[in-house]
Amino acid sequence: MSFILLLVSLVVLIALRLPIAVALGLSSLLYILLEGMPPVVLLHNMINGMNSFPLLAIPFFILAGGLMNSAGITSRIFAFARALVGWAHGGLGHVNIGASIVFAGMSGAAVADAGGLGSIEIKAMRDAGYDDDFSVGITAASSTIGPIIPPSLPLVIFGVMASVSIGELFVAGIIPGLLMAASLMVMVWWMARKRNYPRDVAFSPKLVGSTFKTAFLPLLTPVIIVGGIASGMFTPTEAAVCAASYAILLGMVIYRTLSWKKLIRVSIETIETTASILLIVGTASVFAWILAANQAAVVFSETLLGLTQNKALILLIITLIVLVIGLFMETIAAISILVPVLLPVSLQLGIDPIHLGIIVILNLMIGLLTPPIGMVLYVLSKVSAIPFERCAKATMPFLVPLIAVLLLLTYVPSITLFLPELLYRQ
Structure with missing residues (x-):
């Protein structure tokens, strides 16, 4: 009975639009009190859930992305992407995607991509005559590449919850992220031909060379992160520290576009964001502990395997479950709750946890583009001064290529698994 009340109270609290950390914490506290346990159990499990060394990567990756934005480095990335792919039909749409690929190697968060690059991209597309719906739609869709290509904050959380190698998860995201970009570029090309969108700039090797020169040092960021982790030079946590340090070096020493005032502001924002993420991780850990105590994973596995033993069908069911959860729950909370439930049945079926991690995160990234939660849509609504509902409608066509890649x-x-097997499992 207590477990049923736990689930009902969580649904009610989410429906009341309470922050997800508060909803998880209050519903878990209700269960603990109904079971006659002391309230300190809640705090004890929250601390245990947050007491993980790999989680230290989160604030440093957030800091690195924030510093890159504040130092104006994103404009250098955009200029290089514009010179590289702006010559195609719907040029700025391709530039939008290309810039997101590069920025993905620095921030690891879709919201950071949407907020940092979004304002630059949407303004440039408006000035070039693109309609707002197309501009917002492709900006939203391309931002989901960020948490797939390393570094990735959601993959760090998944790695902690599933007890798998974060390094393997990072390299596993490279090919899927590039496939997402390629599928979105095909969509942009088709829409640009249909709507007669212009080419942005003529291809010029000289322009590519000059913009590459100005963007070269920022472009080294993903090379340092991925190369360092793949070569074994440092752990993902140490890579995050290196990324943040490198961002400070670029902003304060080399380009001198980052003042002490900006550094302090970004640091405070990083603390606030990290605190909110870890609060979600802590409360979700308590909720996951209650699920484990009630053998929710066992019940789920038995129920699912009782319906069918077909691996392909079970993968489809898991995909649909995660997609639905992503509509209503914040990414970090969804990962913390879903992993303990989905991982056992996946292992029983021989599904590699690295493979599971990528499809779960991509599922949840699609959730960021859909109401009612849709955090990326809220950010772009603010950036573009377009109503949330219109942003959601504009993004719908771009879900088609993302879902196609998800199914593939x-x-x-x-x-x-190609890169993890090549780099880690030989």
């Missing part, structure tokens, strides 16, 4: 990755695991 779900049923062809070798795409995801």
Whole structure:
């Protein structure tokens, strides 16, 4: 009975639009009190959930992305992407995607991409005559590449919750992230031809060379992160520290566009964001502990395997479950709750946890583009001064290529596992 009340109270609190950390904490506290346990159990499990060394990577990756934005480095990335792919039909749409690929190697968060690059991209597309719906739609869709290509904050959380190698998860996201970009570029090309969107700039090797020169040092960021982790030079946590240090070096010493005032402001914002993320991790850990105590994973596995033993069908069911959860729950909370439930049944079926991690995160990234939660839509609504509902409608066509890539990755695991097997499992 207490467990049923736990689930009901969580649904009610989420429906009342309470912050997800508060909803998880209050529903978990209700269960603990109904079971006659002291309230200190809540705090004890929250601390245990947050007491993880890999989680230290989160504030440093957030700091690195914030510093890159504040130092104006994103404009250098955009200029290079514009020179590289702006010559195609719908040029700025391709530039939008290309810039997101590069920025993905610095921030690891879709919201950071949407907030940092979004304002630059949407303004440039408006000035070039693109309609607002297309501009907002492709900006929202391309921002989901950020948490797939390393570094990735959601993959760090998944790695902690599933007790798997974060390094393997990082390299596993490279090919899927590039596939997402390619599918979105095909969509942009088709829409640009249909709507007669212009080419942005003529291709010029000289322009590519000059913009590459100005963006070269920022472009080294993903090389340092991924190369360092893949070579074994440092752990993902140490890579995050290196990324933040490198961002400070670029902003304060080399480009001198980052003042002490900006550094302090970004640091405070990083503390606030990290605190909110860890609060979600802590309360979600308590909720996951209650699920484990009530053998929710066992019940779920038995129920699912009782319905069918078909691996392909079970993968589809898991995908649909995660997609629905992503509509209503914040990414970090969803990962913390879903992983303990989905991982056992996945292992029983022989699904590699690295493969599971990528398809779960991509599912949840699609959730960021859909109401009612849709955090990326809220950010772009603010950036573009366009109503949330219109942003959601504008993004719908771009969900088609993302879902197509999701299904491809779900049923062809070798795409995801190629690099981890090449670099880590020989």
